[in-house]
Amino acid sequence: MNEIAEKAASNAWFTIVGRGIMILTPVIVVPLLGWVGQSLIALNTKVEVLGNTVSFAMTDRYRADDARRDFQLRDLRIDTLTMRISDLEHEVRANRIDIKELKPEIEKKRR
Numbered sequence: 001m002n003e004i005a006e007k008a009a010s011n012a013w014f015t016i017v018g019r020g021i022m023i024l025t026p027v028i029v030v031p032l033l034g035w036v037g038q039s040l041i042a043l044n045t046k047v048e049v050l051g052n053t054v055s056f057a058m059t060d061r062y063r064a065d066d067a068r069r070d071f072q073l074r075d076l077r078i079d080t081l082t083m084r085i086s087d088l089e090h091e092v093r094a095n096r097i098d099i100k101e102l103k104p105e106i107e108k109k110r111r
Helices: 002-010 012-059 064-110
Strands: none
Touching: none
């Protein structure tokens, strides 16, 4: 087995191919590693931008807490308006009663 390996190692083509690979490896591998590094940096930047975009979109989102607050405000407004209407109805009834009671006196003064 060692003899086969020694014969292959002593072969001129093996030496030429080996030296070619040794020369081409830095020429191919170093730029390739640089490209991979730049790609990873660009990918990391894109992931950060995407994360910021998602975060921004989530802050603009109408959440359940916001809906609950809005419904509570709506209910408060409805209750306030209901109370005002009730007070106005009471005033109208009181004014009608006053008018009915004062109607004979007003008619007497007109005559």
